[in-house]
Amino acid sequence: MADIEQRSVCDGVNFRSIKDDRFKTVRVSVNFMLPLEKSMAASNAILPFLLSRASREYPDFTKLSERLEELYGAQIDADVQKLGDVQLLSIYASGIADRYALDGEKISAELSRLLCSIIFDPPLENNLFPQDGFEQEKRQTIEMIESEYNDKRSYARLRCEEIMCKNEPYGLNRYGSKEDIQNLKRENLTEAWKNMIQTARVEILVLGDCDPEPAYRGFYRAFSEIRKEKPAACTTTNVSRADQVNEVTEKMDVAQSKLVMGFRTAVSLRDKRYPVVRLMTALYGGTPSSKLFLNVREKLSLCYYCSAQYNSMKGIMLVQSGVETKNVDHAKQEILAQLEEIKKGNFDDNELNAAKLALCNGYRTVGDSLGAMEAWYLSQTFAEEIKTPEEAAEDIQWITKEEIMEAANQVTLDTVYRLVGSGENVE
Amino acid sequence: MSNYQIKEIKSDRIGDKYFEIQHESGLKIFLYPKENNNSTYAVFGTKYGSIDMCFQSSEDSEVQKVPAGIAHYLEHKLFESEDGDAFTRYAKTGVSANAYTSFDATCYLFSGSDNIYEALEILLDFVQSPYFTEQTVQKEQGIIGQEIRMYDDDPQWRVLFNLLGALYQKHPVKTDIAGTVESIAKITPELLYKCYHTFYNLNNMALAVAGNIDVDRVLQLCDKMLKPSKPIQVDRIFEEEPQAIVQDRVEQKLSVAVPLFELGFKEKAGKTRLSSKEVAETEILLNAIASDASPLFRRLLDAGLVNETSFSYEYFEGPGYASVIFSGESKDPDKVADEIKKELAAVRQNGLNRDAFERSRKAVYGRIVSSFNSVDYLANALVADAFAERSLFDYLNAVASADLESVQNRLKTQLLPEYSALSIIKPAE
Numbered sequence: 001m002a003d004i005e006q007r008s009v010c011d012g013v014n015f016r017s018i019k020d021d022r023f024k025t026v027r028v029s030v031n032f033m034l035p036l037e038k039s040m041a042a043s044n045a046i047l048p049f050l051l052s053r054a055s056r057e058y059p060d061f062t063k064l065s066e067r068l069e070e071l072y073g074a075q076i077d078a079d080v081q082k083l084g085d086v087q088l089l090s091i092y093a094s095g096i097a098d099r100y101a102l103d104g105e106k107i108s109a110e111l112s113r114l115l116c117s118i119i120f121d122p123p124l125e126n127n128l129f130p131q132d133g134f135e136q137e138k139r140q141t142i143e144m145i146e147s148e149y150n151d152k153r154s155y156a157r158l159r160c161e162e163i164m165c166k167n168e169p170y171g172l173n174r175y176g177s178k179e180d181i182q183n184l185k186r187e188n189l190t191e192a193w194k195n196m197i198q199t200a201r202v203e204i205l206v207l208g209d210c211d212p213e214p215a216y217r218g219f220y221r222a223f224s225e226i227r228k229e230k231p232a233a234c235t236t237t238n239v240s241r242a243d244q245v246n247e248v249t250e251k252m253d254v255a256q257s258k259l260v261m262g263f264r265t266a267v268s269l270r271d272k273r274y275p276v277v278r279l280m281t282a283l284y285g286g287t288p289s290s291k292l293f294l295n296v297r298e299k300l301s302l303c304y305y306c307s308a309q310y311n312s313m314k315g316i317m318l319v320q321s322g323v324e325t326k327n328v329d330h331a332k333q334e335i336l337a338q339l340e341e342i343k344k345g346n347f348d349d350n351e352l353n354a355a356k357l358a359l360c361n362g363y364r365t366v367g368d369s370l371g372a373m374e375a376w377y378l379s380q381t382f383a384e385e386i387k388t389p390e391e392a393a394e395d396i397q398w399i400t401k402e403e404i405m406e407a408a409n410q411v412t413l414d415t416v417y418r419l420v421g422s423g424e425n426v427e
Numbered sequence: 428m429s430n431y432q433i434k435e436i437k438s439d440r441i442g443d444k445y446f447e448i449q450h451e452s453g454l455k456i457f458l459y460p461k462e463n464n465n466s467t468y469a470v471f472g473t474k475y476g477s478i479d480m481c482f483q484s485s486e487d488s489e490v491q492k493v494p495a496g497i498a499h500y501l502e503h504k505l506f507e508s509e510d511g512d513a514f515t516r517y518a519k520t521g522v523s524a525n526a527y528t529s530f531d532a533t534c535y536l537f538s539g540s541d542n543i544y545e546a547l548e549i550l551l552d553f554v555q556s557p558y559f560t561e562q563t564v565q566k567e568q569g570i571i572g573q574e575i576r577m578y579d580d581d582p583q584w585r586v587l588f589n590l591l592g593a594l595y596q597k598h599p600v601k602t603d604i605a606g607t608v609e610s611i612a613k614i615t616p617e618l619l620y621k622c623y624h625t626f627y628n629l630n631n632m633a634l635a636v637a638g639n640i641d642v643d644r645v646l647q648l649c650d651k652m653l654k655p656s657k658p659i660q661v662d663r664i665f666e667e668e669p670q671a672i673v674q675d676r677v678e679q680k681l682s683v684a685v686p687l688f689e690l691g692f693k694e695k696a697g698k699t700r701l702s703s704k705e706v707a708e709t710e711i712l713l714n715a716i717a718s719d720a721s722p723l724f725r726r727l728l729d730a731g732l733v734n735e736t737s738f739s740y741e742y743f744e745g746p747g748y749a750s751v752i753f754s755g756e757s758k759d760p761d762k763v764a765d766e767i768k769k770e771l772a773a774v775r776q777n778g779l780n781r782d783a784f785e786r787s788r789k790a791v792y793g794r795i796v797s798s799f800n801s802v803d804y805l806a807n808a809l810v811a812d813a814f815a816e817r818s819l820f821d822y823l824n825a826v827a828s829a830d831l832e833s834v835q836n837r838l839k840t841q842l843l844p845e846y847s848a849l850s851i852i853k854p855a856e
Contacts, residue, residue, distance in 0.1 A: 022463050024441070025797045061728075065720035069786035072793025096796045100441070102789070102827065132729075140734045146684035147737065147756060152580050253682045253855050256576035289518035298512075301569030304577055322577050350518070357521025357541075364540035365466040369801065 012231025013202040017212035026208035027370040029092035032200035036087040036169040042176030043192040048078035059123035084236030084313030085169035097209035108210035156258035160417035164262040240266040242414035249418040262415040268315035281310040283355040291338040363393040438820040452653035453629035457809040459637035467638030468802040472534035475626035477604040485660040496606015499528040513553040551652040559616040590850035597666040629656035635809035637802040680855040688760035693846040696749040700815040707825035714787035723770040
């Protein structure tokens with residue numbers, strides 16, 4: 001993997017680039033981070049979508065889309081995610097490297113320029129975002145929230161997180177709520193936009209086969225003019241243990257029931273032991289040779305999927321499965337029993353090595369995808385020390401069985417969420 | 428070293444090359460080296476999918492009919508052998524392994540950065556070593572039963588299969604890939620062996636490896652591991668599919684918040700797959716008609732009928748079936764279908780806009796160039812192309828050299844409103 005170059009644009013705005021001609025494409029992203037708060041979540045969430053649809057130069061959605069097609073199907077897109085208790089608002093551009101243009105066009109410099117103009121020069125009328133674009137994005141954001149309900153596997157995970165973290169900002173929906181989106185006023189959005197570009201913590205990433213200099217200069221000019229205030233403090237609360245188990249069951253007309261169990265691990269990204277919890281999660285339920293896969297699925301045939309994921313920002317581990325309603329409790333018992341096995345040290349060197357190898361394999365393939373590299377460096381934003389995927393792979397090597405057992409013994413069950421069928425489909 | 432022809436296939440446009448080898452065992456091998464990549468992706472596939480439910484091999488005296496979902500069931504069971512399962516063996520290498528069954532193929536794959544040759548040896552070994560017993564076959568009923576259940580709740584999956592049921596009268600593409608809880612209950616070890624020996628013949632298979640590989644070392648491993656297959660002929664038997672559709676509208680209620688739709692246009696399709704040129708022309712045509720920059724999409728958006736996240740289109744084609752499918756979420760799918768049909772009628776009457784054609788040619792070209800970053804895409808595409816008798820770089824070249832008239836001519840045989848159907852998933856009350 002080519003080396004990453006890091007520099008500061010100004011206080012709170014970082015610029016990272018990896019120039020690598022193995023790739024046939026370029027990817028430029030500007031990622032704004034703001035504290036996730038009930039009062040601002042909806043107006044922040046709509047911003048990247050509103051901005052990415054037009055600029056003063058291309059005030060019309062169709063004209064901007066035509067321009068992107070001329071640039072060989074380049075894309076400008078927006079995304080909203082949660083990074084712990086932080087709302088991550090991303091706008092990115094991607095396209096092919098200049099050397100593949102059929103008519104010698106300069107694609108990457110143009111994409112950086114477009115991205116810059118979209119973010120800093122929206123087509124405001126009387127200091128307001130245009131009405132039609134605003135209404136469009138309001139409707140589309142509401143539809144994105146509604147469609148979260150359609151995929152039951154991810155819906156059940158969202159519900160469990162929401163219930164488990166109801167007293168933490170992380171419990172909010174990444175887009176705010178349907179109601180808050182509905183009640184947005186154009187008048188508030190200009191203010192929210194200014195707040196975002198002036199005070200958010202910003203990570204700019206320029207990756208792939210292109211010269212990062214034009215992008216750096218463009219963003220330097222734009223940001224250094226407007227950044228006067230101290231960047232927003234982006235903190236995340238970590239609840240280290242659950243004092244009691246919260247059990248919630250919801251009914252829905254579905255054929256398969258979903259079981260999601262949320263655990264507190266006591267360890268988050270800023271803790272030195274976080275690679276240990278990552279490895280423990282892999283051993284427990286991260287691979288087809290993990291405890292959960294081999295026992296809940298292969299041995300007991302209770303499900304098609306049963307896996308564990310670690311959210312290092314929040315220090316949370318989630319176990320998800322899809323089972324027959326009558327088997328939900330059996331699956332829950334077995335999931336807990338397998339965690340006990342790890343606590344007691346009932347796993348051998350082969351299992352531990354398999355988990356290490358699988359994690360390292362994942363780390364070492366990050367460098368082959370621009371999207372994966374971007375996600376990697378964003379996930380590292382709040383770490384004590386930014387590591388490369390290769391360094392993370394190295395950290396895993398030295399972890400011992402005892403450390404895994406110790407980490408597992410700190411894990412406490414916080415929330416059990418069941419989404420069960422209405423009964424007609426139960427055999 | 429064995430005898431085989433190694434053909435080097437180069438693309439000056441993309442600056443890449445790969446090797447095509449006809450191995451003496453019968454297997455077709457594709458090797459796409461990417462020297463500075465960290466990872467490697469390997470796919471070992473057979474041209475055998477969910478639609479192959481009725482067949483006769485040159486070894487058989489009679490036609491075989493097998494239960495729906497058996498190809499997918501076989502995929503699950505092939506991971507097991509007498510002394511443990513393939514995942515346990517893979518675990519020592521760290522690679523990430525998986526498999527998938529589609530309408531016309533079953534593929535076993537892994538991706539990894541280290542221990543690639545060890546993993547490749549495991550892949551070549553377990554796919555060539557079937558082991559099915561009453562007990563192991565029985566065990567899988569629960570797991571696949573839950574996989575089927577999961578898809579029963581998946582509105583994206585349901586809306587597609589309801590559409591295929593409305594478009595196709597006979598073709599097994601309308602049958603769910605995993606089958607049903609009832610159909611898989613009929614699967615026995617004997618039936619699995621029958622299907623295995625018919626379709627997992629190396630003459631019916633392909634191997635593609637893309638990434639950080641040494642071509643000679645991969646071929647030496649193939650020489651060691653591949654068991655020569657006797658060339659057999661397999662006749663896949665499909666009832667003749669009439670051009671007419673079954674019904675033009677189908678609805679189902681599920682617990683969704685917003686209705687989902689798929690609008691499909693069925694077209695004539697034979698056993699011979701479409702050429703790269705035809706597929707390229709269709710992609711350009713669809714981009715011109717329905718991309719983000721199209722007047723159609725703008726009208727749908729302004730009317731609040733679709734959203735950018737969900738609206739899309741695809742050319743859905745395989746052995747004996749071909750359809751264009753538009754899909755998305757909408758509060759009024761019937762209105763969306765009307766608007767799409769109106770736009771098609773207008774394009775038929777006025778011809779395709781030249782600027783839209785030029786932009787679409789560039790956009791499709793750029794998307795293909797982008798896909799060449801990924802070893803996953805390359806290995807999967809090489810195998811899929813081998814089964815469709817197409818060649819990887821031809822598609823890119825066909826897009827670059829497409830002309831307006833040929834693209835427009837595709838409208839003579841596709842996107843015909845009389846062969847269209849609309850499938851809708853509505854929210855349950």
